[in-house]
Amino acid sequence: xxxxxxxxxxxxxxxxxxxxxxxxxxxxxxxxxxxxxxxxxxxxxxxxxxxxxxxxxxxxxxxxxxxxxxxxxxxxxxxxxxxxxxxxxxxxxxxxxxxxxxxxxxxxxxxxxxxxxxxxxxxxxxxxxxxxxxxxxxxxxxxxxxxxxxxxxxxxxxxxxxxxxxxxxxxxxxxxxxxxxxxxxxxxxxxxxxxxxxxxxxxxxxxxxxxxxxxxxxxxxxxxxxxxxxxxxxxxxxxxxxxxxxxxxxxxxxxxxxxxxxxxxxxxxxxxxxxxxxxxxxxxxxxxxxxxxxxxxxxxxxxxxxxxxxxxxxxxxxxxxxxxxxxxxxxxxxxxxxxxxxxxxxxxxxxxxxxxxxxxxxxxxxxx
Amino acid sequence: xxxxxxxxxxxxxxxxxxxxxxxxxxxxxxxxxxxxxxxxxxxxxxxxxxxxxxxxxxxxxxxxxxxxxxxxxxxxxxxxxxxxxxxxxxxxxxxxxxxxxxxxxxxxxxxxxxxxxxxxxxxxxxxxxxxxxxxxxxxxxxxxxxxxxxxxxxxxxxxxxxxxxxxxxxxxxxxxxxxxxxxxxxxxxxxxxxxxxxxxxxxxxxxxxxxxxxxxxxxxxxxxxxxxxxxxxxxxxxxxxxxxxxxxxxxxxxxxxxxxxxxxxxxxxxxxxxxxxxxxxxxxxxxxxxxxxxxxxxxxxxxxx
Numbered sequence: 102x103x104x105x106x107x108x109x110x111x112x113x114x115x116x117x118x119x120x121x122x123x124x125x126x127x128x129x130x131x132x133x134x135x136x137x138x139x140x141x142x143x144x145x146x147x148x149x150x151x152x153x154x155x156x157x158x159x160x161x162x163x164x165x166x167x168x169x170x171x172x173x174x175x176x177x178x179x180x181x182x183x184x185x186x187x188x189x190x191x192x193x194x195x196x197x198x199x200x201x202x203x204x205x206x207x208x209x210x211x212x213x214x215x216x217x218x219x220x221x222x223x224x225x226x227x228x229x230x231x232x233x234x235x236x237x238x239x240x241x242x243x244x245x246x247x248x249x250x251x252x253x254x255x256x257x258x259x260x261x262x263x264x265x266x267x268x269x270x271x272x273x274x275x276x277x278x279x280x281x282x283x284x285x286x287x288x289x290x291x292x293x294x295x296x297x298x299x300x301x302x303x304x305x306x307x308x309x310x311x312x313x314x315x316x317x318x319x320x321x322x323x324x325x326x327x328x329x330x331x332x333x334x335x336x337x338x339x340x341x342x343x344x345x346x347x348x349x350x351x352x353x354x355x356x357x358x359x360x361x362x363x364x365x366x367x368x369x370x371x372x373x374x375x376x377x378x379x380x381x382x383x384x385x386x387x388x389x390x391x392x393x394x395x396x397x398x399x400x401x402x403x404x405x406x407x408x409x410x411x412x413x414x415x416x417x418x419x420x421x422x423x424x425x426x427x428x429x430x431x432x433x434x435x436x437x438x439x440x441x442x443x444x445x446x447x448x449x450x451x452x453x454x455x456x457x458x459x460x461x462x463x464x465x466x467x468x469x
Numbered sequence: 470x471x472x473x474x475x476x477x478x479x480x481x482x483x484x485x486x487x488x489x490x491x492x493x494x495x496x497x498x499x500x501x502x503x504x505x506x507x508x509x510x511x512x513x514x515x516x517x518x519x520x521x522x523x524x525x526x527x528x529x530x531x532x533x534x535x536x537x538x539x540x541x542x543x544x545x546x547x548x549x550x551x552x553x554x555x556x557x558x559x560x561x562x563x564x565x566x567x568x569x570x571x572x573x574x575x576x577x578x579x580x581x582x583x584x585x586x587x588x589x590x591x592x593x594x595x596x597x598x599x600x601x602x603x604x605x606x607x608x609x610x611x612x613x614x615x616x617x618x619x620x621x622x623x624x625x626x627x628x629x630x631x632x633x634x635x636x637x638x639x640x641x642x643x644x645x646x647x648x649x650x651x652x653x654x655x656x657x658x659x660x661x662x663x664x665x666x667x668x669x670x671x672x673x674x675x676x677x678x679x680x681x682x683x684x685x686x687x688x689x690x691x692x693x694x695x696x697x698x699x700x701x702x703x704x705x706x707x708x709x710x711x712x713x714x715x716x717x718x719x720x721x722x723x724x725x726x727x728x729x730x731x732x733x734x735x736x737x738x739x740x741x742x743x744x745x746x747x748x749x750x751x752x753x754x755x756x757x758x759x760x761x762x763x764x765x766x767x768x769x770x771x772x773x774x
Contacts, residue, residue, distance in 0.1 A: 170567070220759050226566075227504055231705050232758055234698070235751035242748050370698070374574055381567045422586055430582040436575030437557055444564035 132291045144287045146403045148359065151294035152352050154395040157379040158298075158305050158388065159348025164377065165386035166314060167341035168321030170230040172373055173217070173237025177346040179368035180213050181206035181353025183244060183254065186363045189264040192255060199266050203354045210350025211343040213240075218342030222335055237373050245365040259364025266293065266358035273358075290359055297355065301348055305388050308344070317341055318386075382439055384446030393448050405431045471608035476731040477724060478606065482615045482684060484723020485622030489677035490700030491707070491715035492629060493670030499646040499710035500666050501562075506573035507553055509697015510580035511546050511671050515678030516688045517588055518542040520595055531599040535679075542675040549580070550671025551664055559660070577694075584690040595686040618680045625676060626716050629669070633712060638665060646710070695747075699726075702754050708764025717765060726750050 136144045156178060163171045184206045188197040217236050221229055248256030265274030273293065277284040308314045316337045319327035328334050357363050375398060383394020405428035413420050413427075439447065490512055497505040522538035529537075557572040602613045633639035644652040645662045653659050681696060682688040699722065707718025729749030757765065 164567075220755070224758060224762055227498075227709070228705065228758055228762060230504070231702060232755050235702070235754055238698075239748050239751050242745065246744055370694075378571055378574060381571050385565075385567065423590075426582040426585040426590075429578055430586070433575045433578030433582065436578065437572045440568050440572045440575065441557075441560055444561055444568040 128295060132288045136285070136288065141287060143403075144291070146399060148287060148290050148294055150396050150399040151291070151298045152356055152359070153376070153379060153399045154298050154392050155294075155301050155352040155355075156349055156376050157383070157391045157395040158301050159345045159352065160376050161305070161345075161380050161386065161388070161391045162308070162317070162348070163341050163345035164380050165391065166309065166317040166321065167338060168317075169338065169341060170226065170233070171342075171345070172230045172234040172370075172377060173240070174233075174345070174349060174376055175368045175370075175373040176217075176237040176240035177210040177213055177349030178353040178356065178372075179240055179244060179365075180210045180346075181350035181355075182357040182363045182367070183260075183353075184209055184350075185354040185357035186260040186263050187253075189358070190260055191262055192260050196264055199268055199354075199358065203351055206350040206354040207347040208350075210353065211347035213350075214342040214344075214346025215339055217346075218339045222338055234370065234373070237368075237370060241365050241368050241370075244368070254365075257365060259362060259366075261362045263357050263361045263363065265361060266290070266355070274361075294355060294359075297351065301351075302388065302392070309388065313337065313340060321386075378436060382436070382446055384449040387446070387448055387450035390446055390448030390450070394446070397447070401435060402428060402432050405429075472731055473728075474607045475609035476727040478609055478611050478615065480724030480727030481720065482618050482723070483727060484703075484720035485619050486677050486681050486684070486696075486719075487700050487703045487723050488716045488719025489622055489625060489673045489680070490696060491704040491719045492626070492712060493674050494697075494701050495704040495707075495709055495712060495715040496642075496666050496670050498704070499712075500642065500649075500663060501558070503558065503569050504573065504701065505553075505558075505667075505670075506570065506697075507557075507576040507580060508670065508674060509693035509695075509700070510577050510584075511549055511553075511674040511693070512678040512681070512696055512700075513584060513688075513690065513693030514549055514580065515542040515546045515671075515675030516682040516692065517584060517593075517678075517690070518545045519675070519679040520593055520682055520688045521588070523596055523598060527596075535598055539676065539679055542679055543672045546671040546675035546678075547668045550667040550674075554664055554667040559663075581690055581693070588690060590690060593688045595682045595688055597686070598683060614683060618684060621676065621680070625673060629673070630712065632669075638662075642666060699750065702750060705764055706754055706757055708766050711764070711766060714764055714766045721765075722750055722753075725753050 132144055132147065135147055156174070159177070160171065160174045163169050163174070185202050187193060188195050188202050188205075189199075217233065221232050224232060244254045245257055247254040248258075254260070265272050267273065271277065273289045274286055276286060277289050316327065316332045319330065319332060320334055320337060324334060356367075379394035379398045380391050381394075382398065383392070384390025406424070409422075409424035409428045409431070410420055413422065413424070443449075490508065493508045493511070494505060497503060497508070519538040519542040522541045523534050526534045526537065553576055557576045558569050561569045561572060599613075603610045604613070604616075631639075633642060641652070641657045641662050642665070644655065644657055645659055649659050652662075678688075678693075681692070700719065703718040703722040704715045705718070706722055707714030707716070709715075726746050726749060730746035733745055733749065
């Protein structure tokens with residue numbers, strides 16, 4: 102149903118413009134609707150959902166497009182976040198402007214991506230998964246312990262009172278006044294994150310249909326055949342790692358500025374697994390699916406957090422089960438249930454769906 | 470020198486536990502080509518059940534209470550392992566490769582939080598099961614508990630090897646891991662074999678759980694996660710899908726970790742301390758995989774053309 106309407110949109114220009122304007126207006130007023138009905142805590146969750154969308158789209162390049170199972174992706178988010186924290190906080194007394202830090206974060210994370218990619222090019226599948234997982238843990242452990250003998254990361258306590266995102270004389274930490282109209286901080290962050298998320302979505306869409314994107318898909322489907330077709334698999338795979346990582350670096354910088362605090366705990370393996378779940382659950386390689394996955398997996402645990410306690414209170418008159426455990430329990434159940442009923446993801450790409458139904462196996466798999 | 474011997478002994482104890490858990494990963498991987506991400510949680514459940522059974526039987530001598538606890542833990546773990554395969558993996562056998570990985574992660578989250586609901590989020594002290602005596606070996610000490618752990622692990626591994634190499638069930642398991650459809654044509658009931666694999670792996674996990682919590686005299690709902698990760702690393706190190714590889718990888722990883730933790734401070738002039746021991750294990754793993762991508766004694770699989 103959904104793809105059908107998307108197809109008609111592609112053919113009918115006026116409908117496409119109307120839909121774009123409609124979605125644009127909805128996205129613009131959305132924080133006010135959420136803020137006034139559900140309150141600021143949900144607005145915060147919305148901001149985080151946008152950050153996770155950026156992360157999921159970055160990982161989607163590596164896992165979804167190029168088919169390289171990366172289980173340490175959060176390390177690049179950590180690189181971006183720590184770079185921001187170190188360069189813009191009282192910790193070193195540095196206050197580098199945001200427009201320098203974010204590109205630098207993308208660059209540094211991209212370099213970390215290439216660094217991870219280079220030695221692991223020969224590995225495939227599960228071996229790659231475990232090496233990337235180890236890499237993620239190594240980065241986290243270093244951040245946890247680099248407070249002695251020279252205090253660089255401040256260890257497990259993390260770095261606090263990080264500068265909020267600011268540019269010129271404008272800071273997003275306080276309500277913004279624009280022409281007699283005040284925009285609360287959370288709303289301002291929402292628009293910034295939305296703009297960057299849209300940019301990343303745009304880049305992803307353009308990448309998907311580009312020469313590089315097609316090379317990634319070719320490698321995912323059959324690396325040897327791709328090589329035989331003249332694709333430089335080494336460079337193309339490195340490029341996937343680098344680009345995916347740089348998205349993570351940007352998102353990490355935004356996270357540090359938004360949160361004002363970073364600690365190694367935010368970058369544990371569970372976070373990597375969560376982002377991977379967003380990509381796979383949403384529908385690997387399909388951009389709308391990945392966005393859906395990102396939103397769902399951010400909102401669902403929060404929804405359970407807000408409902409696990411009160412619902413018990415309403416039914417039994419008291420809290421029988423630890424709400425925190427109950428919420429993660431329900432989340433795990435949801436994860437299993439979705440995967441059992443939709444093994445290719447909630448919103449799989451059309452090629453993947455065809456593959457899965459076995460309709461066009463030969464055309465896609467290159468005559469296996 | 471005595472530090473060296475001491476770290477080797479500690480590494481052997483840790484390594485035999487890793488090896489038992491790694492066997493569970495490697496058996497499932499060998500037969501289904503799947504990382505059973507929830508295996509670490511099965512170990513945790515084994516530890517928890519054993520701990521609470523021993524606590525519920527105070528005053529009984531160790532040679533009665535420990536086997537009872539072990540039987541209970543193994544029983545629960547085998548049921549859990551069986552259920553995991555039935556619920557999370559069997560329906561997805563023909564699904565895209567990453568789908569069972571996600572259900573495995575889901576099951577892992579479920580088991581962890583169930584354990585938290587049932588046993589709370591506190592650390593539980595493991596009761597001393599027998600008076601531990603210390604013995605001198607080449608200037609280092611080894612406790613009777615450590616000896617029991619190493620011997621039990623060795624016996625379990627020998628038993629598993631016999632089971633796989635000598636029995637009918639073992640032959641069916643080897644056939645299934647070689648080629649499931651052909652095994653089926655030869656009259657092997659693959660579903661039964663896969664269930665059996667999960668059940669056997671879970672029983673080993675229960676034993677490992679009891680050992681690890683007795684060794685560190687502590688159990689916790691979150692203990693399975695890192696242990697599972699390390700054990701999986703060990704399985705990959707030895708060559709995943711290969712039983713001997715899992716044993717070798719486990720013991721090697723244990724020794725590397727202990728030696729690394731003992732010497733890393735001296736090696737780096739005090740720059741890096743013993744809390745970097747996890748890094749050590751992962752660096753070794755990455756190194757091995759770069760130079761021998763199929764693990765230490767794994768078979769080289771030809772790239773598909």
